[in-house]
Amino acid sequence: MSSATSGASLPSGLAVLTTFPDVLFIPEIIFGGLVWILVASTKVAFQMPQGWVMFVSVFCFVISTTLLCLYFCGAHGGSCSWVTLDVIYQGTAALFYLSAAVLQAYVTYLSSISSLQYITYQENIAAVVFAFLATLMYVIHKVYSLLRWKSS
Template identity: 35%
Template sequence: MEIDSESRIDRSSADRTSKSSNIESLGLSHSKLAYDGNFIRSACGMFMAGEIVFGLLVWTLIGGTEYLHVPALGWVMFVSVLCWVLTVILFLLYLTTAHTRIPQIPWTILGICFNGSASVLYLTAAVVTGVSSNVAIRGRYYFISWVASTIFASIAMVCYAGNTFVNYKSWRSKCEDT
């Protein structure tokens, strides 16, 4: 029995080796994404986690109401969902260090542009939600959701602005080193 199990182990490792060499002969390689636990503890990672949480709260609070009756809230939904999806994608790229495999993209400049734009968009979204909440009939059950989404949009805007500042400082230090 021991001989059979050893020969099976040898055959399975030979199969893996041949599959690996077949992949390499086709010009393909294995991709190994690494988890970067330090990213979550960095200022950029904490800001991005806040952006994800507060952005999610904004669009779920508005999405759970009859926001289509107030056309301006469609803009808030657009901003919050778009920024949330893009932030989640960027967060996963940074968390798995996949961004290091694409050195052609200037990641700090991309961060400055994206976070700066998102902070301006969230500022407009917070203003629009706040104004729409004041116009809405206060007796409706979703008035509280709109007020809460105004607060969370403001906090998300602060997170994006903070992340813009962190990315700017990182870019500035790279410029001074060269």
């Protein structure tokens, strides 16, 4: 697997799956989708925080999937502006997911002290775990995207 610093441009085609930061799109999409599914399947007791969690998970799922498809198609054409876009998106997604994970953890804590069902509590715990894993993936992707941006 090649690293982010070996080339200044973004890969295209199946080469997306051979570069380290770009292969992180796969777990980002999976973990984000799991957060989306788990929060959507629970009884929403706290609308504002869980609404933000849903917005972040759906937004990042759609944008990450779109970027991955664009990189597969080679729509970026090797332009440096796409490297900058990648850095900006990964940073924004990392901050969004960190805030969503903290809010989901808070909602899970509140549901543990209230009279919500045990199954809902377990789903909220799983959503917290996957939200923090998605945050970690986006932070790692951000660091390596910054290294690629710096070398471009």
